[in-house]
Amino acid sequence: xxxxxxxxxxxxxxxxxxxxxxxxxxSSALLxxxxxxxxxxxxxxxxxxxxxxxxxxxxxxxGDNGAGKxxxxxxxxxxxxxxxxxxxxxxxxxxxxxxxxxxxxxIATVYQDLALCDNLDIVQNMYLxxxxxxxxxxxxxxxxxxxxxVLSELxxxxxxxxxxxxGSLSGGQRQAIAVARAVMHESKLVIMDEPTAALGVSQTxxxxxxxxxxxxxxxxxxxxxxxxxxxxxxxDRIAVMYLGTLVSSGPVxxxxxxxxxxxxxxxxxxxxxxxxxx
Amino acid sequence: MSRAVSEVVSPSSNEGxxxxxxxxxxxxxxxxxxxxxxxxxxxxxxxxxxxxxxxxIGNNITDFSTLVLLxxxxxFVIATGGIDxxxxxTSGFAGVVGAIAMEHLAPHxxxxxxxxxxxxxxxVGIGIGLINxxxxxxxxxxxxxxxLVTMGAAEGMSLVLTGGAPVGSNFGAITLTEPKISVFxxxxxxxxxxxxxxxxxxxxxKFGRYTFAIGSNSFAVRAVxxxxxxxxxxxxxxxxxxxxxxxxxxxxxxxxxxxxxxxxTELVAIAAVVIGGARLTGGSAQLSGTVLGAMILTxxxxxxxxxxxxPNFNQVAVAILIALAATFQALRKGSRADV
Numbered sequence: 001x002x003x004x005x006x007x008x009x010x011x012x013x014x015x016x017x018x019x020x021x022x023x024x025x026x027s028s029a030l031l032x033x034x035x036x037x038x039x040x041x042x043x044x045x046x047x048x049x050x051x052x053x054x055x056x057x058x059x060x061x062x063g064d065n066g067a068g069k070x071x072x073x074x075x076x077x078x079x080x081x082x083x084x085x086x087x088x089x090x091x092x093x094x095x096x097x098x099x100x101x102x103x104x105x106x107i108a109t110v111y112q113d114l115a116l117c118d119n120l121d122i123v124q125n126m127y128l129x130x131x132x133x134x135x136x137x138x139x140x141x142x143x144x145x146x147x148x149x150v151l152s153e154l155x156x157x158x159x160x161x162x163x164x165x166x167g168s169l170s171g172g173q174r175q176a177i178a179v180a181r182a183v184m185h186e187s188k189l190v191i192m193d194e195p196t197a198a199l200g201v202s203q204t205x206x207x208x209x210x211x212x213x214x215x216x217x218x219x220x221x222x223x224x225x226x227x228x229x230x231x232x233x234x235x236d237r238i239a240v241m242y243l244g245t246l247v248s249s250g251p252v253x254x255x256x257x258x259x260x261x262x263x264x265x266x267x268x269x270x271x272x273x274x275x276x277x278x
Numbered sequence: 279m280s281r282a283v284s285e286v287v288s289p290s291s292n293e294g295x296x297x298x299x300x301x302x303x304x305x306x307x308x309x310x311x312x313x314x315x316x317x318x319x320x321x322x323x324x325x326x327x328x329x330x331x332x333x334x335i336g337n338n339i340t341d342f343s344t345l346v347l348l349x350x351x352x353x354f355v356i357a358t359g360g361i362d363x364x365x366x367x368t369s370g371f372a373g374v375v376g377a378i379a380m381e382h383l384a385p386h387x388x389x390x391x392x393x394x395x396x397x398x399x400x401x402v403g404i405g406i407g408l409i410n411x412x413x414x415x416x417x418x419x420x421x422x423x424x425x426l427v428t429m430g431a432a433e434g435m436s437l438v439l440t441g442g443a444p445v446g447s448n449f450g451a452i453t454l455t456e457p458k459i460s461v462f463x464x465x466x467x468x469x470x471x472x473x474x475x476x477x478x479x480x481x482x483x484k485f486g487r488y489t490f491a492i493g494s495n496s497f498a499v500r501a502v503x504x505x506x507x508x509x510x511x512x513x514x515x516x517x518x519x520x521x522x523x524x525x526x527x528x529x530x531x532x533x534x535x536x537x538x539x540x541x542x543t544e545l546v547a548i549a550a551v552v553i554g555g556a557r558l559t560g561g562s563a564q565l566s567g568t569v570l571g572a573m574i575l576t577x578x579x580x581x582x583x584x585x586x587x588x589p590n591f592n593q594v595a596v597a598i599l600i601a602l603a604a605t606f607q608a609l610r611k612g613s614r615a616d617v
Binding site: 118130136 | 482483484487490491493494495497498499500501502503504561562
């Protein structure tokens, strides 16, 4: 909120520098949001959100239902164009109007309702929208081999056949496929909406493992989660939303469960925890 | 990492389990359809050997040709999770408009007349496909309603243009639908080629892949950056274009543009797709199944005529076939879901 859209001159690399009340981000933020506002008619779902997402780290976006988390990731994923505000990608100002624009930049989104096609097999899902063609036909062999390679790189070894229909997979496997999809397309930022919401204990552990592996590959991960246990296990940074506003963000060490819960429920106004700036 | 490796394989799938041969064949919808086709064919032939005569087979192929392109277009549409009720009306309207156009062209050579007539029919079909797309995308109608509207409009316009009687008699055209190569006429061969190409296109191209993907989860397709609206527009245009070509074929077969030619055929086309194993909820269809479905429906209706069963029973027979096919599919799916 300290930065108005006018005060950052576009197309200079310094724009990636965190200038908001955000403390720990170095100048290396992969994605920076400045003053992102999104209105649906009279309703302001997002109010001047400033957020920096660094590469190679897991940023957890937390907040109560209706806090604007999903709207925010949809703005980053190119589903909704923000009403106002600016998005900087690797220091450059960008505008995204379609999901394809975001994908082209290297932003992949794994949706809560899992944007996979149950009636297609794993390979077909992994390559959906990016099919490899050889002359007139699809290059199924190449796609199949690449799928196997990426799955094994990510140690996703629980699927029997990459020609299995995705509808026959378990929730954890489906998450793994959705994530592997992002990795295969060499995404630099993977956004995950409630990746563990519908999963059992061991599958949750697997997906959290996978998230850490993504970050260790230098990929920025933005995770939305309601589950603070998961958040504290996996996140390097935390950003808290409250009623459309980003009320607090910083390294995970600045928070504990109690303070996180307080900010989530009250917006942090009653206490000092919002001031995580050192 | 080791956790991922050691996790047990998914219990929810039975893919890759050793299934016996026979079971795999029985589980294969196309194979079962073929068996059913052969059985029905044998039954009718056993009843009356005329059924297997060259001329009767030729007739069946002509009937098949008037149906299959509608069913092919419908397969694409149903694979996206939509439905196109307008294909029958479109084929009739295209035939009428084509017939009127060809009447005006009569002084020109026969090939010019037929060539332009084909293009006119195609154009009418594409136009109605576009109207369907506009109604869906801009007027926000669901496919059922949008195509119901164009079905009614097309059938009504056919009557308006013709006053209810056939127009543009052209007896020369009829000869073109007579068998030339074995039991096939030239248009039959073109129609079969179009069917084969459409099948390859549906199952082996990007376009086909997106068609199924949209029927499976259109949000996912949109999320990966595919223009779903544009894709659906193409699908309905394809369906309309194939209906337009069918209109031209019906014109050639009848030697005139008959306003009521296509009435009700959309339901037979949809029946062929359903018998072929497609799911009306989208995401799953087989063009080979559709073709077999169209073959079965064709021989059932002609076989009943040869058996002297009143043609009025035709629709009943179609209904029974649909019920059987849908039940078979539901049972098969049910047994799979239990695993």
